[in-house]
Amino acid sequence: MATAAAVAIVVFSCKSKLDQAEALNLEDTPLQVVDSMYMIDSKNGQIQMRILTGRMEKYEKDTLRYELFPQGISVFAYKEDGILESTIEAEEARHETYTNGEEEIWKAYGHVVVRNIEKRQTMETDTLYWDRSKQEIYTDCYVRMYSPDGFMQGYGMRSDERARNSIIMRPFNSYTVVVQDTTVILVDSANFIGPLLKKK
Numbered sequence: 001m002a003t004a005a006a007v008a009i010v011v012f013s014c015k016s017k018l019d020q021a022e023a024l025n026l027e028d029t030p031l032q033v034v035d036s037m038y039m040i041d042s043k044n045g046q047i048q049m050r051i052l053t054g055r056m057e058k059y060e061k062d063t064l065r066y067e068l069f070p071q072g073i074s075v076f077a078y079k080e081d082g083i084l085e086s087t088i089e090a091e092e093a094r095h096e097t098y099t100n101g102e103e104e105i106w107k108a109y110g111h112v113v114v115r116n117i118e119k120r121q122t123m124e125t126d127t128l129y130w131d132r133s134k135q136e137i138y139t140d141c142y143v144r145m146y147s148p149d150g151f152m153q154g155y156g157m158r159s160d161e162r163a164r165n166s167i168i169m170r171p172f173n174s175y176t177v178v179v180q181d182t183t184v185i186l187v188d189s190a191n192f193i194g195p196l197l198k199k200k
Contacts, residue, residue: 030057030058030059030068031058031059031060032056032057032058033055033056033057033058034055034056034058035054035055036054036055037051037052037053037054037055037056038050038051038052039051039052046078046080046082047078047082048077048078049075049076049077049078050075050076050078051073051074051075051076052073052074052076053069053071053072053073053074053093054071054072055069055070055071056068056069057069057070063098063099063100064096064097064098064099065096065097065098065099066094066095066096066097067094067095068092068093068094069092069093069094069095070092072089072090072091072092072093072110073088073089073090073092073093073108074087074088074089075087075088075089077161077162083118084117085116085117085118085162086114086115086116086117086162086163087113087114087115087117088108088112088113088114088115088128088130089111089112089113090108090109090110090111090112090113090128091109091110091111091112092108092109092110093106093107093108093109094106094107094109095107102133103131103133104131104132104133105129105130105131105132105133106129106130106132107127107128107129107130108127108128108129108130109126109127110126111124111126112124112125112126112127112128114128114137114163115163116162116163116164116166119147119164120147120148121145121146121147121163121166122145122146122147123143123144123145123146123157123163123166124143124144124145125139125141125142125143125144125157126141126142127139127141130161132161135160135161136158136159136160136161137157137158137159137160137161137163138156138157138158138159139156139157140155140156141155141156142154142155143155143156143157143168145157145166145168149176150174150175150176151174151175152168152171152174153168153171153172153173153174154168154169154170154171154172154174155168155169155170156168156169156170157169
C-alpha cells in the first residue's frame with residue numbers, strides 16, 4: 001500500500017514539471033544570442049560598415065526575422081575610398097528583415113546620436129529609422145542638429161542613409177552662422193593617422 005502511494009506521488013510531480021515545460025512560449029525565446037558582437041558589412045572586399053554591440057538576440061516570427069540589441073549599438077559607415085564618413089550610436093536597436101526580401105529596417109531608440117565626420121554635423125533624437133531598401137534615414141520625433149553653419153531644431157527629419165543631406169521637416173528657433181573664419185584649418189581627427197615617420 002505504501003509503495004503504490006509513493007509511485008502516485010512521483011507520477012504527479014513529473015506531470016507538473018511537464019506542464020510547466022509545455023507552457024514555454026518559443027516565440028519569445030531567442031534563436032541565437034551573441035555577446036560582444038563585432039560585425040563587418042563589405043562589398044567587393046571594401047568595408048562599407050562596422051557594427052559593435054554588447055549583445056544581440058535573434059528572433060523569427062512568421063514572415064519576420066529580427067534582431068534586438070538591448071545593450072546599445074554603434075555603427076560606423078565608410079566611403080568608397082575607405083574613409084570614415086558617419087557614425088550612429090543608440091542605447092537600444094532593432095533590425096527587421098521580411099522573408100520576401102523587399103523590406104529591411106533598422107530602428108534605434110534612446111539617446112540616438114548621428115555624426116557626419118566630413119561635414120562636422122551632429123544630430124540628436126530619441127528614435128531613428130533606417131530603411132535600407134529605400135536608402136534613407138528618418139524620424140518624426142524632436143531633432144536637434146549642430147554644425148559649423150549653426151544650430152537647428154524641430155520635429156521630423158529626412159536624410160539619405162549616409163546623413164549627407166539632412167532636412168528638418170518642421171524647424172523652430174534655429175539660427176545660422178552668416179560669416180565664418182576662412183583661415184581656420186580643419187583636421188579630420190577620426191581619419192587622421194599622423195605624420196609619416198622617416199626610416200632610420
